[in-house]
Amino acid sequence: MARIGFVGLGNMGGPMARNLLKAGHQVAGYDLVPAALDGFAAAGGTRAGSAAEAAGGAEFVITMLPAGKHVREAWLGAGGMAAASEAGAVLIDGSTIDVATAREVAAGAGRPMLDAPVSGGTMGAEAGTLTFMVGGPEEAFARAQPILAAMGRTIVHCGGAGAGQAAKVCNNMMLAANMIVTAEAFVLAEKLGLTHQALFEVASQSSGQSWALTSYCPVPGPVPNSPANRDYRPGFAAALMLKDLGLSQEAAASARAETPLGAQALALYRRFVEAGQGDVDFSGIIRMLRGG
Numbered sequence: 543m544a545r546i547g548f549v550g551l552g553n554m555g556g557p558m559a560r561n562l563l564k565a566g567h568q569v570a571g572y573d574l575v576p577a578a579l580d581g582f583a584a585a586g587g588t589r590a591g592s593a594a595e596a597a598g599g600a601e602f603v604i605t606m607l608p609a610g611k612h613v614r615e616a617w618l619g620a621g622g623m624a625a626a627s628e629a630g631a632v633l634i635d636g637s638t639i640d641v642a643t644a645r646e647v648a649a650g651a652g653r654p655m656l657d658a659p660v661s662g663g664t665m666g667a668e669a670g671t672l673t674f675m676v677g678g679p680e681e682a683f684a685r686a687q688p689i690l691a692a693m694g695r696t697i698v699h700c701g702g703a704g705a706g707q708a709a710k711v712c713n714n715m716m717l718a719a720n721m722i723v724t725a726e727a728f729v730l731a732e733k734l735g736l737t738h739q740a741l742f743e744v745a746s747q748s749s750g751q752s753w754a755l756t757s758y759c760p761v762p763g764p765v766p767n768s769p770a771n772r773d774y775r776p777g778f779a780a781a782l783m784l785k786d787l788g789l790s791q792e793a794a795a796s797a798r799a800e801t802p803l804g805a806q807a808l809a810l811y812r813r814f815v816e817a818g819q820g821d822v823d824f825s826g827i828i829r830m831l832r833g834g
Protein backbone atom coordinates (compact mmCIF):
# COMPACT_ATOMS: atom_id res chain seq x y z
CA MET A 543 0.00 0.00 0.00
CA ALA A 544 1.36 3.40 -0.97
CA ARG A 545 0.58 6.98 0.04
CA ILE A 546 -0.56 8.81 -3.09
CA GLY A 547 -1.49 12.42 -3.81
CA PHE A 548 -3.93 12.86 -6.72
CA VAL A 549 -4.81 16.24 -8.23
CA GLY A 550 -7.48 16.62 -10.93
CA LEU A 551 -10.46 14.39 -10.13
CA GLY A 552 -12.44 14.99 -13.33
CA ASN A 553 -13.84 12.57 -15.91
CA MET A 554 -10.57 10.64 -16.06
CA GLY A 555 -8.88 11.43 -12.76
CA GLY A 556 -12.00 10.65 -10.69
CA PRO A 557 -12.29 6.99 -11.71
CA MET A 558 -8.50 6.56 -11.80
CA ALA A 559 -8.20 7.74 -8.18
CA ARG A 560 -11.09 5.45 -7.20
CA ASN A 561 -9.23 2.49 -8.71
CA LEU A 562 -6.19 3.36 -6.58
CA LEU A 563 -8.45 3.34 -3.49
CA LYS A 564 -9.92 -0.02 -4.56
CA ALA A 565 -6.38 -1.42 -4.84
CA GLY A 566 -5.86 -0.51 -1.16
CA HIS A 567 -3.74 2.62 -1.54
CA GLN A 568 -4.13 5.62 0.71
CA VAL A 569 -5.04 8.53 -1.56
CA ALA A 570 -5.25 12.25 -0.73
CA GLY A 571 -7.08 14.07 -3.51
CA TYR A 572 -7.65 17.65 -4.60
CA ASP A 573 -9.73 19.34 -7.29
CA LEU A 574 -10.82 22.95 -7.78
CA VAL A 575 -14.41 21.74 -8.22
CA PRO A 576 -16.00 20.80 -4.86
CA ALA A 577 -18.36 18.24 -6.44
CA ALA A 578 -15.39 16.27 -7.83
CA LEU A 579 -13.84 16.23 -4.36
CA ASP A 580 -17.16 15.10 -2.81
CA GLY A 581 -17.36 12.10 -5.16
CA PHE A 582 -13.79 11.14 -4.33
CA ALA A 583 -14.37 11.46 -0.57
CA ALA A 584 -17.55 9.35 -0.85
CA ALA A 585 -15.40 6.58 -2.39
CA GLY A 586 -13.10 6.62 0.65
CA GLY A 587 -10.48 9.17 -0.42
CA THR A 588 -8.96 11.79 1.87
CA ARG A 589 -9.78 15.42 1.03
CA ALA A 590 -6.75 17.70 0.72
CA GLY A 591 -7.21 21.47 1.10
CA SER A 592 -4.89 22.31 -1.80
CA ALA A 593 -2.77 20.68 -4.50
CA ALA A 594 0.34 21.22 -2.37
CA GLU A 595 -1.33 19.53 0.59
CA ALA A 596 -2.19 16.50 -1.57
CA ALA A 597 1.45 16.30 -2.66
CA GLY A 598 3.00 16.62 0.82
CA GLY A 599 3.93 13.31 2.46
CA ALA A 600 3.03 11.20 -0.58
CA GLU A 601 5.31 8.58 -2.15
CA PHE A 602 3.65 9.10 -5.55
CA VAL A 603 2.05 12.33 -6.71
CA ILE A 604 -0.24 12.23 -9.74
CA THR A 605 -1.92 14.96 -11.80
CA MET A 606 -4.74 14.51 -14.33
CA LEU A 607 -5.39 18.06 -15.56
CA PRO A 608 -6.80 19.59 -18.75
CA ALA A 609 -3.77 21.10 -20.54
CA GLY A 610 -0.09 22.12 -20.38
CA LYS A 611 -0.68 25.50 -18.69
CA HIS A 612 -2.57 23.83 -15.81
CA VAL A 613 0.16 21.21 -15.44
CA ARG A 614 2.98 23.80 -15.40
CA GLU A 615 1.17 25.97 -12.86
CA ALA A 616 0.19 23.07 -10.59
CA TRP A 617 3.73 21.65 -10.40
CA LEU A 618 6.00 24.68 -10.73
CA GLY A 619 3.81 27.72 -9.86
CA ALA A 620 3.66 29.51 -6.52
CA GLY A 621 2.79 26.93 -3.84
CA GLY A 622 3.54 24.29 -6.47
CA MET A 623 3.32 20.56 -5.94
CA ALA A 624 6.92 19.77 -6.92
CA ALA A 625 8.35 21.85 -4.08
CA ALA A 626 5.71 20.54 -1.65
CA SER A 627 6.49 16.89 -2.45
CA GLU A 628 8.89 14.65 -0.52
CA ALA A 629 12.46 14.42 -1.83
CA GLY A 630 12.02 10.68 -2.51
CA ALA A 631 8.61 10.96 -4.20
CA VAL A 632 7.91 9.93 -7.81
CA LEU A 633 5.92 12.58 -9.69
CA ILE A 634 3.56 11.48 -12.46
CA ASP A 635 1.55 13.60 -14.88
CA GLY A 636 -1.15 11.59 -16.68
CA SER A 637 -2.65 14.56 -18.58
CA THR A 638 -2.31 14.86 -22.36
CA ILE A 639 -0.13 17.94 -22.90
CA ASP A 640 2.47 19.28 -25.31
CA VAL A 641 5.86 17.59 -25.38
CA ALA A 642 7.75 20.84 -24.68
CA THR A 643 5.82 21.60 -21.46
CA ALA A 644 6.18 17.98 -20.30
CA ARG A 645 9.98 18.29 -20.68
CA GLU A 646 10.06 21.74 -19.04
CA VAL A 647 8.07 20.56 -16.00
CA ALA A 648 10.17 17.38 -15.64
CA ALA A 649 13.37 19.45 -15.80
CA GLY A 650 12.11 21.97 -13.23
CA ALA A 651 10.54 19.53 -10.76
CA GLY A 652 13.74 18.61 -8.91
CA ARG A 653 12.40 15.06 -8.39
CA PRO A 654 12.11 12.07 -10.73
CA MET A 655 9.11 12.79 -12.94
CA LEU A 656 7.17 10.72 -15.47
CA ASP A 657 4.88 11.93 -18.24
CA ALA A 658 2.27 9.19 -18.49
CA PRO A 659 -0.60 10.11 -20.82
CA VAL A 660 -3.27 7.52 -21.36
CA SER A 661 -5.54 6.12 -24.00
CA GLY A 662 -8.74 4.19 -23.35
CA GLY A 663 -11.08 7.06 -22.47
CA THR A 664 -13.44 7.31 -19.52
CA MET A 665 -14.56 3.70 -19.97
CA GLY A 666 -10.95 2.53 -19.68
CA ALA A 667 -10.47 4.79 -16.66
CA GLU A 668 -13.54 3.26 -14.95
CA ALA A 669 -12.55 -0.31 -15.81
CA GLY A 670 -8.86 0.16 -14.93
CA THR A 671 -7.85 -0.91 -18.43
CA LEU A 672 -6.06 2.25 -19.63
CA THR A 673 -2.91 2.17 -21.72
CA PHE A 674 -0.13 4.30 -20.20
CA MET A 675 2.61 5.70 -22.47
CA VAL A 676 5.41 6.70 -20.17
CA GLY A 677 8.43 8.97 -20.52
CA GLY A 678 11.08 9.55 -17.84
CA PRO A 679 13.84 7.84 -15.90
CA GLU A 680 13.92 4.01 -15.86
CA GLU A 681 14.17 3.80 -12.08
CA ALA A 682 11.11 6.01 -11.49
CA PHE A 683 9.21 3.99 -14.11
CA ALA A 684 10.01 0.75 -12.30
CA ARG A 685 8.81 2.20 -9.00
CA ALA A 686 5.63 3.62 -10.52
CA GLN A 687 4.67 0.50 -12.45
CA PRO A 688 2.55 -1.16 -9.70
CA ILE A 689 0.73 2.14 -9.13
CA LEU A 690 -0.01 2.55 -12.84
CA ALA A 691 -1.06 -1.13 -12.99
CA ALA A 692 -3.90 -0.36 -10.56
CA MET A 693 -5.32 2.04 -13.19
CA GLY A 694 -4.29 0.45 -16.47
CA ARG A 695 -3.61 -2.78 -18.28
CA THR A 696 -0.87 -1.88 -20.75
CA ILE A 697 2.08 0.17 -19.53
CA VAL A 698 4.83 1.04 -21.99
CA HIS A 699 8.07 2.83 -21.15
CA CYS A 700 8.68 4.91 -24.28
CA GLY A 701 11.95 6.67 -23.35
CA GLY A 702 13.10 9.79 -21.51
CA ALA A 703 11.12 12.87 -20.48
CA GLY A 704 8.39 13.76 -22.99
CA ALA A 705 8.50 10.37 -24.75
CA GLY A 706 5.08 9.39 -23.39
CA GLN A 707 3.51 12.58 -24.77
CA ALA A 708 5.37 12.05 -28.07
CA ALA A 709 3.89 8.54 -28.37
CA LYS A 710 0.41 9.85 -27.57
CA VAL A 711 0.42 12.62 -30.21
CA CYS A 712 1.87 10.30 -32.87
CA ASN A 713 -0.72 7.61 -32.11
CA ASN A 714 -3.67 10.00 -32.16
CA MET A 715 -2.49 11.62 -35.39
CA MET A 716 -2.58 8.15 -37.00
CA LEU A 717 -5.99 7.47 -35.49
CA ALA A 718 -7.49 10.74 -36.80
CA ALA A 719 -6.17 10.26 -40.34
CA ASN A 720 -7.29 6.60 -40.33
CA MET A 721 -10.76 7.57 -39.16
CA ILE A 722 -11.15 10.29 -41.79
CA VAL A 723 -10.06 8.10 -44.69
CA THR A 724 -12.21 5.20 -43.44
CA ALA A 725 -15.22 7.53 -43.29
CA GLU A 726 -14.39 8.85 -46.78
CA ALA A 727 -14.27 5.27 -48.08
CA PHE A 728 -17.73 4.51 -46.67
CA VAL A 729 -19.13 7.70 -48.24
CA LEU A 730 -17.58 6.76 -51.59
CA ALA A 731 -18.96 3.20 -51.24
CA GLU A 732 -22.46 4.61 -50.65
CA LYS A 733 -22.22 6.66 -53.87
CA LEU A 734 -20.96 3.61 -55.77
CA GLY A 735 -23.85 1.47 -54.56
CA LEU A 736 -21.71 -0.75 -52.35
CA THR A 737 -23.20 -1.76 -48.99
CA HIS A 738 -21.49 -0.87 -45.70
CA GLN A 739 -21.34 -4.54 -44.79
CA ALA A 740 -19.67 -5.53 -48.07
CA LEU A 741 -16.97 -2.86 -47.71
CA PHE A 742 -16.45 -3.84 -44.09
CA GLU A 743 -16.11 -7.55 -44.86
CA VAL A 744 -13.56 -6.91 -47.60
CA ALA A 745 -11.51 -4.12 -45.99
CA SER A 746 -11.41 -5.66 -42.52
CA GLN A 747 -9.68 -8.71 -44.07
CA SER A 748 -7.58 -6.72 -46.53
CA SER A 749 -4.91 -4.04 -46.64
CA GLY A 750 -7.40 -1.26 -45.83
CA GLN A 751 -7.78 -2.68 -42.32
CA SER A 752 -7.34 -0.39 -39.29
CA TRP A 753 -8.54 -0.01 -35.69
CA ALA A 754 -10.81 2.83 -36.89
CA LEU A 755 -12.53 0.30 -39.15
CA THR A 756 -12.59 -2.90 -37.11
CA SER A 757 -13.09 -1.56 -33.56
CA TYR A 758 -14.66 1.83 -34.13
CA CYS A 759 -16.45 1.56 -37.47
CA PRO A 760 -17.94 4.99 -38.40
CA VAL A 761 -21.16 3.53 -39.85
CA PRO A 762 -23.78 1.61 -37.83
CA GLY A 763 -23.97 -2.15 -38.24
CA PRO A 764 -20.64 -3.86 -38.79
CA VAL A 765 -19.22 -3.20 -35.27
CA PRO A 766 -22.25 -3.27 -32.97
CA ASN A 767 -20.76 -1.30 -30.05
CA SER A 768 -19.14 1.50 -32.06
CA PRO A 769 -20.51 5.04 -31.42
CA ALA A 770 -22.11 5.09 -34.89
CA ASN A 771 -24.73 2.70 -33.46
CA ARG A 772 -25.80 5.24 -30.83
CA ASP A 773 -26.00 8.35 -32.98
CA TYR A 774 -22.30 9.13 -32.38
CA ARG A 775 -22.51 9.70 -28.65
CA PRO A 776 -18.89 9.59 -27.38
CA GLY A 777 -16.71 7.59 -26.93
CA PHE A 778 -14.02 10.05 -27.73
CA ALA A 779 -15.39 13.54 -28.30
CA ALA A 780 -14.30 15.41 -31.44
CA ALA A 781 -13.17 18.38 -29.30
CA LEU A 782 -10.64 16.13 -27.53
CA MET A 783 -9.38 14.80 -30.85
CA LEU A 784 -8.97 18.39 -32.05
CA LYS A 785 -6.93 19.17 -28.93
CA ASP A 786 -4.64 16.19 -29.57
CA LEU A 787 -4.21 17.09 -33.25
CA GLY A 788 -3.20 20.61 -32.18
CA LEU A 789 -0.54 19.06 -29.95
CA SER A 790 0.77 16.85 -32.75
CA GLN A 791 1.00 19.80 -35.16
CA GLU A 792 2.77 21.88 -32.50
CA ALA A 793 5.24 19.04 -31.98
CA ALA A 794 5.70 18.62 -35.74
CA ALA A 795 6.41 22.34 -36.20
CA SER A 796 9.00 22.46 -33.45
CA ALA A 797 10.66 19.21 -34.59
CA ARG A 798 10.45 20.28 -38.29
CA ALA A 799 8.64 17.08 -39.27
CA GLU A 800 6.49 17.04 -42.45
CA THR A 801 2.98 15.92 -41.45
CA PRO A 802 0.66 17.01 -44.29
CA LEU A 803 -2.05 14.46 -43.48
CA GLY A 804 -1.87 15.39 -39.79
CA ALA A 805 -2.35 19.04 -40.79
CA GLN A 806 -5.31 18.15 -42.99
CA ALA A 807 -6.85 16.04 -40.20
CA LEU A 808 -6.53 19.04 -37.87
CA ALA A 809 -8.24 21.32 -40.42
CA LEU A 810 -11.13 18.87 -40.90
CA TYR A 811 -11.68 18.30 -37.17
CA ARG A 812 -11.52 22.07 -36.59
CA ARG A 813 -14.27 22.55 -39.18
CA PHE A 814 -16.33 19.81 -37.52
CA VAL A 815 -15.93 21.27 -34.03
CA GLU A 816 -16.60 24.83 -35.24
CA ALA A 817 -19.86 23.53 -36.74
CA GLY A 818 -20.97 22.80 -33.17
CA GLN A 819 -20.05 19.09 -33.18
CA GLY A 820 -17.37 19.17 -30.46
CA ASP A 821 -19.36 16.93 -28.13
CA VAL A 822 -20.05 14.37 -30.85
CA ASP A 823 -17.87 11.27 -31.13
CA PHE A 824 -14.92 11.84 -33.48
CA SER A 825 -16.19 9.10 -35.83
CA GLY A 826 -19.24 11.36 -36.45
CA ILE A 827 -17.05 13.34 -38.89
CA ILE A 828 -18.52 10.99 -41.52
CA ARG A 829 -21.69 13.11 -41.39
CA MET A 830 -19.71 16.22 -42.38
CA LEU A 831 -17.92 14.29 -45.12
CA ARG A 832 -21.28 13.13 -46.46
CA GLY A 833 -22.28 16.76 -46.61
CA GLY A 834 -25.20 16.29 -44.22
Ligand code: NAD
Nearest residue numbers: 550551552553554555573574575606607608637638663664
Ligand atom coordinates in the same frame (compact mmCIF):
# COMPACT_ATOMS: atom_id res chain seq x y z
P1 NAD B 1 -11.79 17.05 -16.91
O1 NAD B 1 -11.94 18.46 -17.34
O2 NAD B 1 -12.99 16.19 -16.71
O3 NAD B 1 -10.94 16.99 -15.55
C1 NAD B 1 -9.90 17.87 -15.22
C2 NAD B 1 -10.06 18.22 -13.75
O4 NAD B 1 -8.95 19.01 -13.34
C3 NAD B 1 -11.32 19.04 -13.46
O5 NAD B 1 -12.10 18.39 -12.47
C4 NAD B 1 -10.77 20.39 -12.97
O6 NAD B 1 -11.58 20.99 -11.97
C5 NAD B 1 -9.44 19.97 -12.41
N1 NAD B 1 -8.45 21.05 -12.31
C6 NAD B 1 -8.07 21.95 -13.25
N2 NAD B 1 -7.10 22.74 -12.76
C7 NAD B 1 -6.85 22.34 -11.50
C8 NAD B 1 -5.96 22.75 -10.47
N3 NAD B 1 -5.10 23.76 -10.67
N4 NAD B 1 -5.99 22.12 -9.29
C9 NAD B 1 -6.85 21.09 -9.07
N5 NAD B 1 -7.72 20.65 -10.01
C10 NAD B 1 -7.72 21.26 -11.20
O7 NAD B 1 -10.80 16.38 -18.00
P2 NAD B 1 -10.56 14.82 -18.25
O8 NAD B 1 -11.48 14.33 -19.32
O9 NAD B 1 -10.48 14.13 -16.93
O10 NAD B 1 -9.11 14.87 -18.92
C11 NAD B 1 -7.93 15.03 -18.16
C12 NAD B 1 -6.74 14.82 -19.09
O11 NAD B 1 -6.81 13.50 -19.66
C13 NAD B 1 -6.73 15.79 -20.28
O12 NAD B 1 -5.40 16.17 -20.52
C14 NAD B 1 -7.28 14.96 -21.43
O13 NAD B 1 -6.80 15.37 -22.69
C15 NAD B 1 -6.75 13.59 -21.08
N6 NAD B 1 -7.52 12.47 -21.64
C16 NAD B 1 -8.89 12.49 -21.61
C17 NAD B 1 -9.58 11.42 -22.15
C18 NAD B 1 -11.09 11.39 -22.13
O14 NAD B 1 -11.68 10.57 -22.82
N7 NAD B 1 -11.74 12.23 -21.34
C19 NAD B 1 -8.89 10.34 -22.74
C20 NAD B 1 -7.51 10.34 -22.72
C21 NAD B 1 -6.82 11.42 -22.18
